[in-house]
Amino acid sequence: MDVVSDAIAAVRVGRPSSNRLRVSGRWCVRLSRYEGAGFHVVLGGSCRLLPDGGGEPVDLGPGDVVLLPHGASHVLGHRAAEPAEARRAVPFEEVRDTDVRLPGDGPEVELLCGKYRLDRSRAHPLMAELPQVVHLRNRVGAHPGLRSAVDLLAGELTGPRPGSALAVPGLLDLLLIYLIRAWMTEAATGVWPTALTDPVTTAALRALHAAPADPWTNDSLAAAAGVSRATLSRRFTSLVGRPPMAYLTWWRLTLAATRLRDSEVPLATVARECGYGSPYALSHAFSREFGTTPGRYREKARAAGPALRAS
Incomplete structure (x- = not known):
C-alpha cells in the first residue's frame, strides 16, 4: 500500500454515511462536533458554511466540495447567512433526508452531506496536518476523478438501485481519497504534500x-x-x-x-x-x-x- 492509503486505513472504522438534502428559504442547520471527518457537496444552488469558533465564513457554489477532516462543529445556511443566525440553527438530524422549506425567501439548495468515523488515537501525521476546512471549488478540468466520484455518488442516492448498499459506501471511501488527493495537489504549503513530491x-x-x-x-x-x-x-x-x-x-x-x-x-x-x-x-x-x-x-x-x- 502507499502512504495515503495507509494513512486513511489506519484511522477508518465502521461504515461511512451520507444524506441528500434539499432546503430553501432563510435556512440554517447545525452539525455538531463528531469523531470523524465530514464533507458537503453542493449539487445545486449556493450556500454558506459558518465554522464554530469565529472562523471565516466559506461561500459554496454549485459543484463545490468541502471536507471537514477533524469533525469540527459548524453551521450550513443560506448564501447570506450571518454568524448571528447560527445560534438559531436547526439540528441537522431534524432535516436530513428531507425536502425542507424554512421561512423567508431564498432559492432551493441541494446538498450531499456525509461523514466518516475515524479512530484518532493513532492518526498518521498526514491526516493530522489537514486544515479544519478544505474547500475545493468547482473548476472546469480540475480534479476530474473527484468530479466523477461526486457524480456517481449523487446518482446512487437519487433513489433505490440494485447493489446500492455496497456501491454507496465504496463510493464514499473513494470520495475521501479523491478529496485528500485534491488537497495535496492544491496545498501551497505543508509537510506531507511536500514530502510526497x-x-x-x-x-x-x-x-x-x-x-x-x-x-x-x-x-x-x-x-x-x-x-x-x-x-x-x-x-x-x-x-x-x-x-x-x-x-x-x-x-x-x-x-x-x-x-x-x-x-x-x-x-x-x-x-x-x-x-x-x-x-x-x-x-x-x-x-x-x-x-x-x-x-x-x-x-x-x-x-x-x-x-x-x-x-
Whole structure:
C-alpha cells in the first residue's frame, strides 16, 4: 500500500454515511462536533458554511466540495447567512433526508452531506496536518476523478438501485481519497504534500509502507531510494520530521495497534506482520509507546468498538 492509503486505513472504522438534502428559504442547520471527518457537496444552488469558533465564513457554489477532516462543529445556511443566525440553527438530524422549506425567501439548495468515523488515537501525521476546512471549488478540468466520484455518488442516492448498499459506501471511501488527493495537489504549503513530491523521500516511504516487516537499516533503505545514507537521512528527516528508522518504528507500532483493534489474530502473528521477532519484543515496544500492553489495548478497543463503528 502507499502512504495515503495507509494513512486513511489506519484511522477508518465502521461504515461511512451520507444524506441528500434539499432546503430553501432563510435556512440554517447545525452539525455538531463528531469523531470523524465530514464533507458537503453542493449539487445545486449556493450556500454558506459558518465554522464554530469565529472562523471565516466559506461561500459554496454549485459543484463545490468541502471536507471537514477533524469533525469540527459548524453551521450550513443560506448564501447570506450571518454568524448571528447560527445560534438559531436547526439540528441537522431534524432535516436530513428531507425536502425542507424554512421561512423567508431564498432559492432551493441541494446538498450531499456525509461523514466518516475515524479512530484518532493513532492518526498518521498526514491526516493530522489537514486544515479544519478544505474547500475545493468547482473548476472546469480540475480534479476530474473527484468530479466523477461526486457524480456517481449523487446518482446512487437519487433513489433505490440494485447493489446500492455496497456501491454507496465504496463510493464514499473513494470520495475521501479523491478529496485528500485534491488537497495535496492544491496545498501551497505543508509537510506531507511536500514530502510526497520529493523523489528520495517518496521512494523511502513507499519501501517502508510496502514491506514494514522487512529488516530495514539506514543503509538498505538508502539503497532502495537510490541515494547515500547521508542524503536519505538529511532529506527524510527534514521533510518528515523524524529520522527514517524512527518513522519505521512509529509506523510498525501504528500497524500493530490497528491490527489489535480490528482483528482477533494472535499477538505472535501481529508481531511477525509488524517486524518484531517475538510477542515479547512487540509488547516491550508497544508498552513503551502506548503506556499499556497489547492485550489491554485490544480489550479497550473491543469495548469501544460499538461506539467507534456506529455509522
